[in-house]
Amino acid sequence: MLAVQPSHYGYFGPVGTFTHQALLTLPPLRDEPTPYPTVGLALQAVRDGDVAAALVPIENSVEGGVTATLDNLTYGEPLRIVGEVVLPVQFTLFARNGTLLHDVHRVLTHPHAAAQCRDWLAANLPDAIITEGGSTAAAAAEVADPRSRFDAAICADIAGELNKLTPLATRIADNPDAVTRFVLVSRAGAVGPSTGADKTTMVLFMRDNHPGALLEILEQFASRGVNLCRIESRPTKRSLGDYCFSVDAEGHIDDARLAEAMMGLHRVCKDVIFLGSYPRADLTEPIIPHGTSNDDYAAAATWLQRLRG
Amino acid sequence: MLAVQPSHYGYFGPVGTFTHQALLTLPPLRDEPTPYPTVGLALQAVRDGDVAAALVPIENSVEGGVTATLDNLTYGEPLRIVGEVVLPVQFTLFARNGTLLHDVHRVLTHPHAAAQCRDWLAANLPDAIITEGGSTAAAAAEVADPRSRFDAAICADIAGELNKLTPLATRIADNPDAVTRFVLVSRAGAVGPSTGADKTTMVLFMRDNHPGALLEILEQFASRGVNLCRIESRPTKRSLGDYCFSVDAEGHIDDARLAEAMMGLHRVCKDVIFLGSYPRADLTEPIIPHGTSNDDYAAAATWLQRLRG
């Protein structure tokens, strides 16, 4: 253990990214958060005890799973997800103070951002030249320089604000519903208490890749009344066609139905990696099917004990 | 409780029936067994404490389930199956000492026995007159009377022997593989220890009769690796199409996989009536699917406990 517990977060940076913005929704720690240039380095900082926890993206409603995060959590030294943040992917057009929309002739941004705002740009800045650079955060910093040849940047709000830029147009992404989900990851340790609206993340390796193996796994959940919110196959890196499954299940490891499902998976799978039980960002309480509440499980255990005499 | 524990068995009589013969395969109690004229009366004698236990037929490989037994165990005051006997249904042609096969012109037996020996009779006693009476045991008693107008009886060996008759032809049933299964029933109490080759009997009432309800029940067994040896639907006596299911599962209530299946059924069913865990007559040990041994269950529980921290 560390002599001194670190008192700051790490995150997948740089400063001014969406991950940074997502981090601001968390209860702040004493010290300033530290950005890391890759997901791997942010998670390694947790393992090394350099930060109390790190925030990294895990899933995007348009792009899908973030494989760097999924694979690092699966194959790296054990860590624990302790929370999640879901953030709308909202792009804003920022400029230096005094610039008006019709003054914008040259826009700097990242290729992803350019792609996701294509329709808005075509409709509102049809004649502007769009230049794609290395990050939206860097674009904002460049535009903040009065000597810049760029008039505006497309970036996250935080990048504009950090660079004291003025928003010219907000919510300009073509898909207004796009969101990214981030997870807060700490060292493996005790699991936080159940809140009644929790999610549990795990990775399942099948004993063999026989037909019906995935069906068998899903039935372990279904027969206990546990719903899944996410399932994603990932290669095991052994051979083509050999997959493991990253899964988010509704409920907390302290819920009897999820506990029994997990023990069932432990028995039928080659390996089950528990990545944490944590409060859901959307605070949605699970629908608990008839007969699967903690009370139902306790009553069944009492009944069995009585039968055994 | 009784001041004095009864020291004899009851059985579905009369003396000389197959149930009586099956009873002789059990370890004897101090006193002579008592025959009862119906299954219901034999089981009531157990409830009333008149006998230590009663042996009654529950299933025949040709006729199917014995509904009097199934329904009494389901709807009557709780009892407990503590053992089973499987007996080949072997009929023998018995006559008075001195009678030879070609002397047999008149045969007395019960209609079921006559039906099950029809081919043998046609081949071996084509000209004999077959008379059907009330029971094979009574037929033997009648033939034992030197003044009887009948030359021979078709009955169980025990009836012939009790009446000091001589076997003229054995194993004369047309279906040589027919067997009857009997269960030994005692008052509800502590369950006997697991022997490694056990069977558990229970009755399952579904919460509602929705399509797929039976599938749901079977999945409770399958997802824990528990095999069924018998499943029989019985009407719940409420309305046509409303069934309960009498089930024999491999294993003992002390086996983790069966215990979890039973708790699962307790949660999803309207009612589960446990009728006992007891040694199998055939001493066959169950095939335990990968991941479902007691050790696997214990390892899973330990793993979960460790995760919870």
Add this chain to the structure above:
Amino acid sequence: MLAVQPSHYGYFGPVGTFTHQALLTLPPLRDEPTPYPTVGLALQAVRDGDVAAALVPIENSVEGGVTATLDNLTYGEPLRIVGEVVLPVQFTLFARNGTLLHDVHRVLTHPHAAAQCRDWLAANLPDAIITEGGSTAAAAAEVADPRSRFDAAICADIAGELNKLTPLATRIADNPDAVTRFVLVSRAGAVGPSTGADKTTMVLFMRDNHPGALLEILEQFASRGVNLCRIESRPTKRSLGDYCFSVDAEGHIDDARLAEAMMGLHRVCKDVIFLGSYPRADLTEPIIPHGTSNDDYAAAATWLQRLRG
């Protein structure tokens, strides 16, 4: 084929039984129906072409399946169920004209009827002597004789009416909801048209008795959205623990979802015995799950054909 088509029904008699009463609910044929003393003889009369069709009981809401009928249809020469009748099991106390209820001291009936009216008799005729004879129909005939020493008979309405007796008390069965289901059986031939509220009866023999075999069978129905109204295991008469399943499924063999399920069963079962598609007595139309209507099946076939190019 017969030179002359028979123009009357057979039924499980004698005259005056519930089966006879059930027969009267059917559209009459030209000639009087013929009673047969056993289910087997009634069905054999169909096979022999002696009757156009026979009505036999198949299931009782209290007693369960009628094994004589189930086994004869399964193992005998193929027949076809073409209709069903569901009849409340209503007992009536009949006496000779002029007898009043308080005159009744001696009652004659069949043991089943006595058992099913026990509470009513205890409450209304506490001092009467109840004698159990061979059939309720015979009891009515006996009471009809002015010289009879019996004052009343418990029997079906039809038996009272045929014997010109007077009802003293109706609906005296302790379980007012008990019903018996009868099936009308003809020789195998073309199936009648779908009515939209049909039932299909079949018997399923599993290829081997492996664990999960029943689950596999049920999934053939479930995956096509076919609900079951009845499932009953019957011994195959080979060895203990070897069962076949008698099943009633909602729908008609001309319904695409049932046809596909049946073809699936034909592929996975050792044998499938089709016993007929016929209108339901309760006229209840099935709930057709999303995507399983005939139109849905036709659209899927068209889609596939188009894909194949």
Add this chain to the structure above:
Amino acid sequence: MLAVQPSHYGYFGPVGTFTHQALLTLPPLRDEPTPYPTVGLALQAVRDGDVAAALVPIENSVEGGVTATLDNLTYGEPLRIVGEVVLPVQFTLFARNGTLLHDVHRVLTHPHAAAQCRDWLAANLPDAIITEGGSTAAAAAEVADPRSRFDAAICADIAGELNKLTPLATRIADNPDAVTRFVLVSRAGAVGPSTGADKTTMVLFMRDNHPGALLEILEQFASRGVNLCRIESRPTKRSLGDYCFSVDAEGHIDDARLAEAMMGLHRVCKDVIFLGSYPRADLTEPIIPHGTSNDDYAAAATWLQRLRG
């Protein structure tokens, strides 16, 4: 339709990539293949009729699915997969003629290649400076220039050969089993004939995202005896937690079991996108479970037809 059918392939370039190398395993067309800078542009060239077909990567045994390919095939104008190539990801260290391994001080390659050869470089060129550039193909071209300050490139064999470089060390990837799977994509049209060792790719959109929806889909395959080789969830881009599933199933759309499964999916899914049936690269014939061969399906159809009369 085009006046002139194009007589060359397109592929995800540039020249000298693994996709290019995979393309060389296909039967050549008359004209030289055309590289495209993105998967999207390569597939668009197919749609536009500029190329006869395009080869693009779809899956890597280490990195997982290629989302650009998966999403373009799912959401773009319909295309058809007509073949696949599986290629080991083998990196080679190439240098100009005359350079020996101990002369290598500066290596140029792409970041992915550097990462996948890290252990080999540490063991064999511990003191070399590794520079990461835009593509392995470009690295080979740079090293081919005698004035280059780089001594060697890590790239695919094809890039080394095209640039007339000399291999210094082959198979230097740390994971020797890594493979990439490519698909050959043409315009939608008639499906090629079954070869007995085929694969079918499709994308499944669930009607609603209810718990158990994935289980329901998998059962459509399982109940017909169809095995899956790959299943991958992808966001539908509507909301977080709304997925579609990209699936490779064993067999050909002309196989009865797969055809019935696909029709079943068409009925229960919101949408099924058929992406093609094509010969498997590994030539592995599927295990056909009992009762699911084309003959079994044909026999079941004949049986049903006969029953219907």
